[in-house]
Each structure stands twice: as structure tokens, then as C-alpha cells.
Amino acid sequence: MIELSPQVSQALADGTPVVALESTIFSTLGLPVPHNAEALRRCTAAVEAGGAVPAVTAVLDGRWRVGLRADEQERVLSGTRKVAERDLAVAAAQSWDVGVTTVSASVALAARVGIPVFATGGIGGVHRGVELSGDVSADLDALASHPVVTVCAGAKSFLDLARTLEVLESSGVPVLGWRSPDFPAFYVRSSGLPVPHVVQTAEEVARVLRLRSRPQTGVLLTVPIPEADELDPARHDAALQTALEQAAAAGITGAAVTPYVLERVGRATEGGSVPANLALAENNAAVAAQVALALAAAPA
Ligand code: PSU
Ligand code: MN
Secondary structure, eight states: OEEEOHHHHHHHHHTOOEEEEOSTTTSTTTSOTTHHHHHHHHHHHHHHHTTOEEEEEEEETTEEEESOOHHHHHHHHTOOOEEOTTHHHHHHHTTOSEEEEOHHHHHHHHHHHTOOEEEOSOOOOBBTTHHHHOOBOHHHHHHHHSOOEEEEOBOOTTBOHHHHHHHHHHTTOOEEEESOSBOOBTTBSOOSOBOSEEEOSHHHHHHHHHHOSSTTOOEEEEOOOOGGGOOOHHHHHHHHHHHHHHHHHTTOOGGGHHHHHHHHHHHHTTTTHHHHHHHHHHHHHHHHHHHHHHHHHSOO
């Protein structure tokens, strides 16, 4: 059912560390052309530089894929159909040409093939106004349902980050701050909210995954954007506010909300958010490689 690339298949057989990567972030739903291609190149290079094998997930020709060849990575860059975990079955049943996987779908695929580490930019979460919309990303359920460490820069603050942390608590997902006591807000190092626990090393993260009481549950590792790449918080808040107002005015709902807001934030910052986005994704990939090495040395 799942097709592994020869390189990923070999790495898993040999016990070589592997880091799974999602593909929505590398499609135009996540980043504008040509920055999406640069993000893909930098993230895979960061995983390799850290001594691990990158495994980009996607749906191609109706098949669930983990690990892509260069020409297949090209197909992902122009993908426009978003695949969350529940859509994996539909994309296969209807033989979608290209489906780009979100965090939830990627974590599910990684778990199926025994990859315990996954890196992304930001996770989805509880949307502001959830009381009316009920909009809670399937990413949160996937984090609670699959034994994978997800490495992220927190989530964008167009979400309700306090509620997002509450859901992670209720569903039993350990949230670990990488060398920082603050839950990061993607473009900025702190959301103003604390993480429940701070870790200093990849070995600690590996131990938490190994020692959790619910075998199916994952771990969320939050890594603040490097200081040099952080956006100015005031500019960032203004851009988000504009983007949210535009989404509401345009009546955008459901799975379209996140790509819409991402695109509008890009415009509102006149592209200024893109270098920050690339830097944090690359940094997360590098930290994920460290965790993959620690887990390969002492498997969960
Ligand atoms: N946040 C970002 N960039 C992204 C996404 C979220 O800053 O590209 C993508 C990820 O693939 C994430 C998905 O899993 O959006 C969440 O979508 P939704 O809110 O529809 O669950
Ligand atoms: Mn949603």
C-alpha cells in the first residue's frame, strides 16, 4: 500500500536515521514559487547534513509515498490538492495525480513505515473563533494517535495557541520546548505562552518518546525560529490581523482557511515572511536529524 523510495527502504532496513517531511509546505499551498523549491532543497539538505535520510511524503498516482526521487519532488512543488490524514484513503481510492500531505497525513504515513521523527514548519491547531466554526486541525488528533516526534516552530498565531496547547494536554501529547521555555509562534520565538517542559538534548527527546505511557501517542518538540531570522513582532501581528480579516470577509472556511491565510500573510509582509519561513523549516529539519540519530542509537 505504501511505496518507499529505495533509499528510505534501505535506511530503515539498516537502522540508519530517517526524518519524514510533509509536502504541503513545499507546494504552492504552503509557500510561493520559487521559494517552495528552495525550502524543499534546504530542508532535505539539512536532514542529510545532520546524518539522516530525508523522506518526503506525498500521494502520487494514487499511491501513498514515503521518500521521493528528484523528478517526483518536482511534482510535489506544483501540487494543489491538500491531503490530511482522512483524505489519504480518498486520494488512493480516486487515484489522485498529486496530493500534498499535511502534518496529519505525514505523521500517519511515517508511523506506518516505522519512521519515528517528522519535521515541519508549523502545525495546524485550534482556529480562533472555534466556538462557532468548530475548526480544529486534524494535525492535533494525529499527534495524539501516532508514535512520532513532530518537530515544529510552534504554530502561526492566526490560530488560538492557548486552546491548541489545551487540546494537546487533553489528548496526552507531551509538548517539549527545545532549549526554550516559550511555545513559539512560528515567525517569532515566543507566543507569550509557556511550554510544559523544556529539553536540552536530542537524547532527552528520545527518552520521552520511549517512556510515554500510551504507546500510540506522539511527542511535539517546539523549536523557536533562530534569533537572527525572527520577524518584528509588531509587523507580524499587523500582517496576521489583516490576513484574518480578509479570510472572514471572503467567507473562507474549512481546509481552505490555512492556505488562504498563509498567502495573505505573505502579501501583507510583502514577502518579508518568506525568508523567516525557510529559515525555521531548515532549522527544524536539522534538529529533527539530531533526534533521529538519538532514536537510532536507542530505539523507542
Ligand atoms: N502552517 C504553516 N504552513 C503550512 C501549514 C500550516 O505555517 O504549510 C500546513 C501544514 O501542512 C499543516 C496544515 O499540517 O497546513 C494544516 O491545515 P489545516 O489547518 O487545514 O488542518
Ligand atoms: Mn480545519
